[in-house]
Amino acid sequence: MDVIAGNEMMAVPAGRVTLSDRRTQRSWAVELAPYELAVFPITQGRYARVTGRRPSNAQGDQVPVEGVSWLDAIRFCNALSRREGLAPAYRLHAGADGVDGVEWDASADGYRLPTEAEWEHACRAGTTGARYGRLDDIAWHRGNSHERIHEVGGKQPNAWGLYDMLGNVWEWCWDLYDADVYGAYRVLRGGGWFDEHWSCRASVRRRSHPTFRIDDVGFRIARSTGG
Numbered sequence: 720m721d722v723i724a725g726n727e728m729m730a731v732p733a734g735r736v737t738l739s740d741r742r743t744q745r746s747w748a749v750e751l752a753p754y755e756l757a758v759f760p761i762t763q764g765r766y767a768r769v770t771g772r773r774p775s776n777a778q779g780d781q782v783p784v785e786g787v788s789w790l791d792a793i794r795f796c797n798a799l800s801r802r803e804g805l806a807p808a809y810r811l812h813a814g815a816d817g818v819d820g821v822e823w824d825a826s827a828d829g830y831r832l833p834t835e836a837e838w839e840h841a842c843r844a845g846t847t848g849a850r851y852g853r854l855d856d857i858a859w860h861r862g863n864s865h866e867r868i869h870e871v872g873g874k875q876p877n878a879w880g881l882y883d884m885l886g887n888v889w890e891w892c893w894d895l896y897d898a899d900v901y902g903a904y905r906v907l908r909g910g911g912w913f914d915e916h917w918s919c920r921a922s923v924r925r926r927s928h929p930t931f932r933i934d935d936v937g938f939r940i941a942r943s944t945g946g
Contacts, residue, residue, distance in 0.1 A: 761940065832938060
């Protein structure tokens with residue numbers, strides 16, 4: 720399928736999702752208002768147009784941007800918001816370290832990272848299993864990626880029209896992973912091109928420090944709709 724990733728945002732309906740953590744054996748339910756989520760992960764081409772930078776190892780305008788930190792993603796959201804005349808969702812204070820230095824203005828209409836609950840709700844798209852389809856049909860993972868990143872949109876979308884929710888690159892979320900144990904570390908979701916099949920599931924959680932840049936980690940953007 721030939722898909723050109725641009726500014727597409729998909730309306731995601733309100734709902735309820737139950738998150739779980741395998742390490743702590745904890746589960747918790749989250750009620751969600753409607754929101755918008757990008758159809759594709761942010762591509763290298765789009766990242767370059769907004770920031771003037773190409774940080775990724777692999778090259779190609781339609782390949783997901785990777786090698787970007789959580790803070791890089793936060794700054795991209797604000798830059799894109801300003802570019803489109805929207806109110807930036809984040810306030811960054813001098814010396815921002817990824818926790819105390821960034822505040823989310825929930826009333827802003829600009830772009831932002833999805834919360835972990837928003838990400839999983841959108842990934843599942845009404846399904847309840849480990850994945851929203853057959854793994855090889857929906858995701859680039861270690862078993863079929865030839866150990867490299869791929870252009871977005873090359874696999875089947877989920878029922879809500881969202882591509883690459885599993886596989887290709889892990890995606891940054893807004894949330895802290897576990898502040899008591901891991902401090903500033905933020906949540907990653909979705910699995911990547913180098914991951915085994917068990918990491919490419921809707922419920923899998925991973926973590927990384929908000930300043931780290933990793934070659935299988937990217938992001939997609941969300942917007943609040945006031946629903």
